[in-house]
Amino acid sequence: MANEEDDPIIQEIDVFLARSLLEKLYLFQYPIRPASMTYDDVTHLSVKIKPKQQKVELEMAIDTLNPNYCRSKGEQIALNVDGTCTDETSTYSSKLMDKQTFCSSQAASNVSRYAAAVYKKGELHLTPLHGILQLRPSFTYLDKADAKHREREAANEGGDSSQDEAEDDVKQITVRFSRPETEQARQRRVQSYEFLQKRQAEEHWVHLHYYGLKDSRSEHERQYLFSQGHGLAENTELIKSPSEYLMMLMPPSVEEENDKPVAPSNVLSMAQLRTLPLADQIKILMKNVKVMPFANLMSLLGSGTDSTAVLRCIQQVAMLVQGNWVVKSDVLYPKDTSSPHSGVPAEVLCRGRDFVMWKFTQDRWVVRKEVAAVTKLCPEDVKDFLEHMSVARINKGWEFMLPYDEDFVKKHPDIVQRQHMLWMGIQAKLEKVYNLLKEHLTPKKQEAQSAHPLLVSGEQRVNMAKAKAKQNYGQLEKEFQKQKAEIKSNNTSAKMDVSNIRIKEEPVSDEEPMDTSAYEGMNNGIVNGLHGEEDPTDSLNGHLPGGCIDRVAQELKAFVSSTFKKQFVLTLSELKRLFNLHLASLPPGHTLFSGISDKMLQDMVLDTGCKQILVPFPPQTAASPDELKVYALWEAGDTYDQHRQVLLEIFSKNYRVRRNVIQNQLSQECGEDLNKQEVDRVLK
Numbered sequence: 001m002a003n004e005e006d007d008p009i010i011q012e013i014d015v016f017l018a019r020s021l022l023e024k025l026y027l028f029q030y031p032i033r034p035a036s037m038t039y040d041d042v043t044h045l046s047v048k049i050k051p052k053q054q055k056v057e058l059e060m061a062i063d064t065l066n067p068n069y070c071r072s073k074g075e076q077i078a079l080n081v082d083g084t085c086t087d088e089t090s091t092y093s094s095k096l097m098d099k100q101t102f103c104s105s106q107a108a109s110n111v112s113r114y115a116a117a118v119y120k121k122g123e124l125h126l127t128p129l130h131g132i133l134q135l136r137p138s139f140t141y142l143d144k145a146d147a148k149h150r151e152r153e154a155a156n157e158g159g160d161s162s163q164d165e166a167e168d169d170v171k172q173i174t175v176r177f178s179r180p181e182t183e184q185a186r187q188r189r190v191q192s193y194e195f196l197q198k199r200q201a202e203e204h205w206v207h208l209h210y211y212g213l214k215d216s217r218s219e220h221e222r223q224y225l226f227s228q229g230h231g232l233a234e235n236t237e238l239i240k241s242p243s244e245y246l247m248m249l250m251p252p253s254v255e256e257e258n259d260k261p262v263a264p265s266n267v268l269s270m271a272q273l274r275t276l277p278l279a280d281q282i283k284i285l286m287k288n289v290k291v292m293p294f295a296n297l298m299s300l301l302g303s304g305t306d307s308t309a310v311l312r313c314i315q316q317v318a319m320l321v322q323g324n325w326v327v328k329s330d331v332l333y334p335k336d337t338s339s340p341h342s343g344v345p346a347e348v349l350c351r352g353r354d355f356v357m358w359k360f361t362q363d364r365w366v367v368r369k370e371v372a373a374v375t376k377l378c379p380e381d382v383k384d385f386l387e388h389m390s391v392a393r394i395n396k397g398w399e400f401m402l403p404y405d406e407d408f409v410k411k412h413p414d415i416v417q418r419q420h421m422l423w424m425g426i427q428a429k430l431e432k433v434y435n436l437l438k439e440h441l442t443p444k445k446q447e448a449q450s451a452h453p454l455l456v457s458g459e460q461r462v463n464m465a466k467a468k469a470k471q472n473y474g475q476l477e478k479e480f481q482k483q484k485a486e487i488k489s490n491n492t493s494a495k496m497d498v499s500n501i502r503i504k505e506e507p508v509s510d511e512e513p514m515d516t517s518a519y520e521g522m523n524n525g526i527v528n529g530l531h532g533e534e535d536p537t538d539s540l541n542g543h544l545p546g547g548c549i550d551r552v553a554q555e556l557k558a559f560v561s562s563t564f565k566k567q568f569v570l571t572l573s574e575l576k577r578l579f580n581l582h583l584a585s586l587p588p589g590h591t592l593f594s595g596i597s598d599k600m601l602q603d604m605v606l607d608t609g610c611k612q613i614l615v616p617f618p619p620q621t622a623a624s625p626d627e628l629k630v631y632a633l634w635e636a637g638d639t640y641d642q643h644r645q646v647l648l649e650i651f652s653k654n655y656r657v658r659r660n661v662i663q664n665q666l667s668q669e670c671g672e673d674l675n676k677q678e679v680d681r682v683l684k
Contacts (some may be wrong), residue, residue, distance in 0.1 A: 016227035048205040055105040080145040105132035258308035286327040320419035323405030329353040564633040573626035
């Protein structure tokens with residue numbers, strides 16, 4: 001109340017809405033004018049507009065007699081643009097830059113909130129704006145000057161040529177026949193940037209007549225900014241009752257309903273879901289549930305839904321596995337997406353998930369270690385696949401989450417037969433991609449499935465592993481001595497430490513297909529192919545064969561060299577990520593799939609001429625240990641090797657350095673002054 005008393009109402013002003021120029025009024029925003037140009041009495045030589053694009057282009061005369069105008073510069077620009085000869089096509093007929101062209105651009109996409117106001121005799125008249133255009137100088141005359149320069153150079157080169165003119169007339173012509181354009185190609189062409197630019201260029205300019213500020217026609221048009229009817233009865237938009245005004249400020253919830261998404265994303269509303277087409281309902285349900293019996297799907301779709309139509313739609317988004325419907329991989333992983341865990345593209349993820357689905361068509365149990373060994377995907381991706389359609393059972397593996405649906409199989413044998421043919425085709429593709437062995441294609445016996453898992457204590461497992469190790473010790477020792485002799489005879493660079501040779505202890509039981517502890521332990525040093533053990537000669541099977549070490553080293557060295565030539569500085573985390581992507585692009589059975597440890601990868605980085613940069617990161621940093629290990633290519637063989645080494649030495653002392661300090665240090669160490677572009681190149 002005190003504030004209201006201190007700020008009393010001085011005057012009340014009536015507001016009128018003028019509608020005469022409702023869809024014709026534009027606001028032009030000019031740039032900061034030069035000293036030789038005044039907008040008060042400026043002469044507009046020409047004005048033209050493209051109505052559809054709301055694009056305006058106008059030419060303004062420049063006062064060449066103004067003392068701030070540089071005459072020599074204006075003559076030079078006119079000479080560069082038009083040359084020495086003047087004709088009708090000349091831009092500057094007076095041999096002097098005496099005009100400036102301005103082109104418009106949209107300043108705001110939504111101008112409904114803006115209006116032009118005129119205050120007169122205690123009344124405020126508002127006219128809504130139809131558009132706001134910003135006018136900026138156009139420098140097309142510079143393009144014309146460049147074209148003239150190129151023409152002169154071409155003419156000079158043509159005059160110096162001694163070739164016969166008759167030979168110039170003979171040109172080879174290539175005739176090509178274009179194939180018929182498909183509808184999809186036509187839509188892409190219509191939506192392309194080049195097509196839109198061509199459409200905009202095809203619109204003709206409409207030339208307008210400009211009237212000055214003091215012209216009688218301008219004064220007449222300016223009267224339309226005032227409301228034509230001063231009677232309040234004609235301005236019904238501004239005469240509202242309190243309830244109507246409140247309704248305008250807070251409209252009903254009709255707009256809110258229109259703003260809701262068409263399809264639910266995370267939380268499904270069944271009432272809203274049933275308003276969608278049947279195919280969209282089934283796709284959304286399967287994408288969220290992932291595995292569902294046909295009877296449950298029919299109950300969710302509501303009574304009265306045609307089962308034949310549902311069967312026709314479900315086959316487009318799901319596959320039949322053990323009588324139940326499992327959503328297709330390409331629905332969960334659309335094209336041009338990637339894994340959130342490893343960055344593997346969607347095509348590779350779909351292939352790996354299809355392998356898991358196909359395994360469940362053969363058996364109710366799947367072993368995660370076997371899936372990871374075949375698909376070569378990281379453990380997180382494999383775990384996602386299995387969690388979509390199965391549950392983990394201790395000491396046995398992953399079991400399909402739903403029981404076999406015999407009722408659906410008996411009622412729809414034609415659907416089952418069609419799905420079986422589809423799975424045969426998928427199996428053929430998987431055999432080619434993964435080079436599946438016979439043991440992968442043959443399902444396990446049903447007796448083994450129904451048998452209870454064999455429970456073995458930890459002490460029994462250790463004793464069995466030791467007994468097996470003693471039995472195989474002699475054979476392993478012979479193989480190691482043979483490999484050692486081959487390495488010495490060939491004088492290879494691969495060195496094996498006898499003291500580090502370990503015999504991997506494996507459980508004897510055939511009834512235990514999954515060792516989750518051993519596999520989960522690999523997460524400390526394996527990400528989609530990088531083995532986590534410290535010995536570089538160890539692999540998933542215990543050790544690498546002697547003849548394979550050289551091939552693995554050569555392949556790994558080629559990858560590291562090509563990577564650091566593209567990116568001079570990498571952290572260990574980023575290098576491992578790039579290596580995982582490289583593994584995903586390799587064909588099955590490649591030598592790099594034998595297992596590459598972190599230590600082997602780091603040693604190879606140092607062997608290829610790179611150095612580890614000990615950057616003093618702050619102690620409170622949240623980066624992982626792999627992100628704190630920075631490697632850089634020390635010598636790339638280019639002219640910037642010395643500058644790069646100085647820069648790396650600077651960052652080995654401080655993790656954050658100012659640019660001017662870097663430039664001064666480079667100048668002192670290299671004995672030359674580097675310009676901004678050279679410093680930017682070294683920093684990049």
